[in-house]
Amino acid sequence: EAAVTQSPRNKVAVTGGKVTLSCNQTNNHNNMYWYRQDTGHGLRLIHYSYGAGSTEKGDIPDGYKASRPSQENFSLILELATPSQTSVYFCASGDPGLGSAETLYFGSGTRLTVL
């Protein structure tokens, strides 16, 4: 099964600090995604990428940057963290199969608390 690894698992940051969340996938999937999950909102898309060097804005990109330096790695960067960014962040990878739906494979999540 597809493997997506996120680090760190838990992170406590201070308001105004810089936070980098990392994601690595070993399945050679072209597409990678960053979501945040909050009660009552489900999974909301922050940024996504179609391959190395590409990043695209999702539905809630404000306050976040993304970086895809290689096929395997996709990072989410909070340059100036705010308490409203306290959430659980999930990375996912996927590849749209020919004639079939893309299946997303999620990492175990990073719980971020901004004080």
Place this chain on the structure above:
Amino acid sequence: QQKVQQSPESLIVPEGAMTSLNCTFSDSASQYFAWYRQHSGKAPKALMSIFSNGEKEEGRFTIHLNKASLHFSLHIRDSQPSDSALYLCAHTGNYKYVFGAGTRLKVIA
């Protein structure tokens, strides 16, 4: 922005019952529809998907899609305590899945 509404928000059913979860989407041009299941503290995991009107059955799980009524549903036959989880529906048209807020299901023995 595409929207997905799920109902009910939460549900408690006895073991062995039939469970029905509902999803309403706003974009009739959406191509693919999927259900994901997330056990407490775990990552979401794909359950089933469909891209044309009709039904699809896998074991105790059946999904039903009606694009005309913008409705997508998941039915669990003979619900088990291990089915207790957050169920997320999603749809996509351009390689971007849009997820609903989820239905939290608890199956009591």
